[in-house]
Amino acid sequence: xxxxxxxxxxxxxxxxxxxxxxxxxxxxxxxxxxxxxxxxxxxxxxxxxxxxxxxxxxxxxxxxxxxxxxxxxxxxxxxxxxxxxxxxxxxxxxxxxxxxxxxxxxxxxxxxxxxxxxxxxxxxxxxxxxxxxxxxxxxxxxxxxxxxxxxxxxxxxxxxxxxxxxxxxxxxxxxxxxxxxxxxxxxxxxxxxxxxxxxxxxxxxxxxxxxxxxxxxxxxxxxxxxxxxxxxxxxxxxxxxxxxxxxxxxxxxxxxxxxxxxxxxxxxxxxxx
Ligand code: AMP
Numbered sequence: 001x002x003x004x005x006x007x008x009x010x011x012x013x014x015x016x017x018x019x020x021x022x023x024x025x026x027x028x029x030x031x032x033x034x035x036x037x038x039x040x041x042x043x044x045x046x047x048x049x050x051x052x053x054x055x056x057x058x059x060x061x062x063x064x065x066x067x068x069x070x071x072x073x074x075x076x077x078x079x080x081x082x083x084x085x086x087x088x089x090x091x092x093x094x095x096x097x098x099x100x101x102x103x104x105x106x107x108x109x110x111x112x113x114x115x116x117x118x119x120x121x122x123x124x125x126x127x128x129x130x131x132x133x134x135x136x137x138x139x140x141x142x143x144x145x146x147x148x149x150x151x152x153x154x155x156x157x158x159x160x161x162x163x164x165x166x167x168x169x170x171x172x173x174x175x176x177x178x179x180x181x182x183x184x185x186x187x188x189x190x191x192x193x194x195x196x197x198x199x200x201x202x203x204x205x206x207x208x209x210x211x212x213x214x215x216x217x218x219x220x221x222x223x224x225x226x227x228x229x230x231x232x233x234x235x236x237x238x239x240x241x242x243x244x245x246x247x248x249x250x251x252x253x254x255x256x257x258x259x260x261x262x263x264x265x266x267x268x269x270x271x272x273x
Contacts, residue, residue, distance in 0.1 A: 001080050003087045007095070007135045010049070010088050014136065019046025023138035023165075025129060028052040029069035029183035030078045033173035037142040038082040040170055049136050050079050051088040053095065058124030069186055088136070095131060103127045105153060109243055114149050114259060114268065117234050125150055126157050133158075133165055141165050146172040146180050148255055148270045152243055172269070174200065180269045192263040195231065199258050202227040202236065203271045206256050210273055215249040224258065234259040234266070249273065 004010040014021065022041030026034050030052075041048045052075055059065035072089075079087050105115065105122035115122050133141060143151045155167050173181050178200035179193070188196060202224040209220055217238040224236045236258045240246050246254065257270040 001076075001084050001087055003076070003089055005089055005091070005094065007090065010086060010135055013086060014047075014049070017047055020140075021045055021047050021049060021136065021138040023049045023051070023133070023136045023141045025051045025053075025132050025141065025143075027054045027068065027183065028075050029071050029186070030075045031173075031181045031183065033144060033146065033181040035078060035082055036173045037144060037170050038079070038084060040168065041140065041142050042083050044168075045138075045140060047085040048083065049086045049088060049138065050084045051090070051132055051136070053088075053090055053128065053132075055095075055124060055128040056092055057096070057127055058121050060118055060121060063118075064184075064187075069183055088132075095128070103130055103157075106156065109149075109156065110153060112149075112243065113235055113237065113257065117259070117266070122150065122153050126153060129154055130157065130161070133163060138165055140168050142168045142170055144172060145169050145272060146182070146268065146270065148257060148272075149243065152241075178204070180267075182267065184265055184267070187265040188262060192265070196260075196262045196265075196267055198228050198231055199260055199267055199269045202258055203256055203269060206238075207271055207273060210249050210251070217245070217247055217249060220249070220256070224256075228258070228260060232261040234261065236260075 002013060004013060022045030024037045024041050054068050056065055103126050105126055110122040143154060151169055158165060158167055175181060177197055179196055205227050206220045206224050220238060221236055238246060238256050240253050251273055254273050255270055259268050
């Protein structure tokens, strides 16, 4: 595995590589969810590039940018063992200059749901993903369905800007107890972690009701909110794949999303049905 720090060094290494390239962008503190993305990329490409970059422009004032877990050595080992060919580890100064051209998230879909509680977050995400895709120029790039709104906005950007990359959505990996894996789970105390399990339980409850024939989203939402009690719920909503709210679930076209704050940690989860 080659570890490269600057965009120029990674570009130079990839320029002489002739096969297909799969790319997995991350913010590090890698877990089995990231590993699953890497393995999916490994199975479909001649080379795999992973980036580890805690992107400052997607953190709002007062968020956990400085506290975000950083695990350089462990991450390197995970990448090495997962068969990564190129690990890209840039510093902020390698990625951003002064007085830059900016990229904005769409006015509506970038500012609903997670974009309501984190205005501007998705502009930062799209900016860095655009930069990373331009550096790596991969055939395919892999993103988790766990961050469903992020995935939808990246697909929108790739389509709007006519970018030449296939975006591959990957299933959410969960711990044995059902909690979706996230680098931010390390912030949870044992007590908070058990409270957090209400999130996957609420999604499971809604899914079960759908399977039993309850398709009315208002009723499903009420049931989810009851399971989530007494968590601070940012949203528990049911949308179609374009992220518009729907009155009735249409199986194969619906996403149920929950965001809740447990202690001081904001947790996201969803189920695609
Ligand atoms: P992050 O390092 O949190 O920015 O995540 C990097 C990528 O891993 C994103 O595409 C995430 O959606 C994806 N990811 C994070 N957690 C999971 C998970 N539990 N299962 C699958 N993919 C995940």
